Amino acid sequence: MSVRPRLIVGLFGVIATLSISSAVVAQPRPAIGLSIDEPRAYGHVVGDHIQRTLRLQLPDGFQLERASLPSVGAQSYWLELAVVDIRAAASSAGPVVVRLDYQLFYAPLQATRRELPALDLAAANAAGERITRRVPAFAFTMSPILELDPDAGFGDPDNDLLLADAMPVRPAVAGPRRATFVGLAITLFALLIWVWAAGYLSASARGPFARARVSLRRQRRAHEPPEVAKALRTVHRAFDETAGQAVFADDLDAFIAAHPVFADLVDDIGAFFDFSRRYFFAGAAPADGDNHALIDRLERLVQGCRKRELKA
Template sequence: MKISAYLFLLLTSLFWQPAFAAESTAIKILQQDRGRDYGLMVGELIHHHYIISTDSEYTLTTASLPIEGELNYWLDLHSVELKSTEKQNRTIYRLSLVYQSFYAPLDVRALTIPAITLDFLTSQEQRVSLTLDEWTFTMSPIKEITPSGVGNSDGVDHFMKPSIQPHRLKLKPIETRLIILCSLLLLCLLFYVALSGWLPRLNRSPFLQAKRQIKALSKQDLKQTEHYQACLQALHQAINQRAGQTIFFSRLDTFLNTHPAFQTLDKPLRNFFTQSEASFFFAATPEPSYIKDCIRLCHQLADADKVSLKS
């Protein structure tokens, strides 16, 4: 029996010695990072990272990796991520494990994440194991056991911490930009209204009104003589409105003497009245250029009218 026992020990040492030698030299943990082991709260994620180096002949058995899911009533394995790279004649494994603890302690408690055994195989089916040690950490409660202070009641409200005050957003920069944009919009609107002649105080000249009427008529199909005569009539009405009476060609000199600001437009006005008499009294067909002349004359009369109003 003694001889048999010695032979058994001898054979066992012969077969198991290479395996232990391989584990110590061929497979090793280069780096591990398991974060802080104190002050963890319920529901907090726990990240463990390992960098393992092996000879190229050893391959990690994926079946030995832990399975995601519930490990016990208070600990879940949230995710398992494994990456490998070849470097010279070695294989570098990067293993990331994410745990989540749902233990809600009433006081500071020490908990342990169990150890993990990883298996590596060679092409000759030689198995070598590597153990990731268990990890102990402490969890802290989210509420105090007894109310702070002396003489407080034992109500539930005294156990809870006060709520976090809501964060106030700084709206001053937004208000400033909004005021600037609204001001610019208002200025643009006023500028547009002024150009359109919708502000009576900024547009007291009847010649601008006549100019808008003539432009509106010029956009139509001016094939009929009545359309041209309507453009001429709009300017006549503006001159009559400024003079306060009906102005014919024979009264043009009186109008210019009464309103000296228009004397610089003596020639264009005479040309206009000449064209108007030819159209209304002699049935002459106006040319399209007459419309442009009327618009130009309205603009000149409006500028001169501003000078007369200021004076």
């Protein structure tokens, strides 16, 4: 082989050796690993939220530049970025998850193609080395809320796809109203009968024994134990008001003669006056020492007198 061919072969050998050496020595350039969870690409309407989830695998020593992410707010007249959520991995080898939540503000009249914008993400290390990764745009279709007939105008009777609002149906209330009125009338009538039977409608219902009965009940609730002296005076006052003068035990026959309606209670009335005289003038106490039992007997006496009072 001549000198010149040998020189050419040698030169090629040197070039091949240098190429292999550089390939072995050269280190791969660090890059950002990217995987994307995309939403569905169809059927979105105005007001919907669309989320893109970016999982970034950053090389060792690199950190995501947050300034490379889009800012929250309006991205265009039909698109707004509502949330940018960044969740760093617990370890340096884990992925960085970025959630982008978009909201749609556009109501197309027919299905329309739209795109979420592309992004250029960047990461840098402490040495100032900077790498980037492009996130492609996401295309999807938006659908109209109402299907329109292009040959019919809005409100046109021929446009049967846009129906008028249905008028609300008034509930039938005549029956329940009538039943309510009848029930109230029956209740009022029954109440009036009870009031009449109890004697509250008559003038005598406001008589002395009616007031004495109310007073005894109030005393029972207000005092524990009830005051015997006050209860006895209350009953005495009822007899005095009925007679128009003070009534004592010696006046009982005259009282019955003037008010014969109480004649059948003469024994009970006499027992009352006898006990009252002994209580106030001889210091006698109730036989069983129970004030409640005495008040019960007084209430029964007053109730009996009240019934006769109603008949007077």
